[in-house]
Amino acid sequence: MDSTTTLVAAPPAGRLSALADIAIWFGVLLAWILVIGLFGRALAANPALMWLGAPVQALVFLGVAMVLLRRRGEGWRTVGLAPPVSIRRVAGLIVGGYAAIIAMNATLVLAVFPALGVAPPRLGAFLGITGHPWIFVSWLALAWSSAAVGEELLFRGFLWSRLERLFGGARRAPVPTLVAQAALFGLAHIYQGWGGVLVTGAIGLVLGGVFLAGRRNLVACMVLHGLVDTVSLTAVFLGILPTGAAP
Secondary structure: OOOOOOOOOOOOOOHHHHHHHHHHHHHHHHHHHHHHHHOHHHHHHOHHHHHHHHHHHHHHHHHHHHHHHHHOOOOOHHHOOOOOOOHHHHHHHHHHHHHHHHHHHHHHHHHHHHHHOOOOOOOHHHHHHOOOHHHHHHHHHHHHHHHHHHHHHHHHHHHHHHHHHHOOOOOOOHHHHHHHHHHHHHHOOHHHHHHHHHHHHHHHHHHHHHHHHOOOOOHHHHHHHHHHHHHHHHHHHOOOOOOOOOO
16 A cells, blocks of 8 residues: 555445445435425525534434444544645645636536526525624534535545445546535535535535545545635625525
């Protein structure tokens, strides 16, 4: 193993076991999307419920993923949660990744959305942030915990490892794994509408690229994810970004 690699070698796991783990995880995701669909109006009318739902969602998905990992004799370190070898590399990946996200979002908002007739992401859950410092701070806390840490552990960590095995291993499957995890990441944000799915899917592509470039270490992904959410929430708080516009 390369001395620069931060991951611990995972125990052998075949495609069938990977498919079973993905099916269980995806079933939980569909159930959650159904719940959001059933109570969507209530959530939109009460941002506090959306705020409470975020950590609940993270705990549910992380709990399912942890159980599945332990069943295979693995842990979070196995899927990328480890100290990075190079802080300089992490910093470079964060800067490059953020620039890529800006470029991709600009392309979506200025060209793709008008061409497809897709509305920008619906950010009604963040209505209460504008001009309210304590609400803003509470959402920042969620952004760096449930989103930056929780979603990276789930999508670029657990889900990536399962998709990679399903598609034939790390050397054979980086591209299909990259695309599949980004698509599922976008789908998990369906409450923002199809515009939100496309934007978060594009962000998922960049985060996946950062994960690969960082030798499958999650630290740069987590920091970049938190930075993107922080900038977006700050723009909403200051009234620069309307809740009907894309982040």
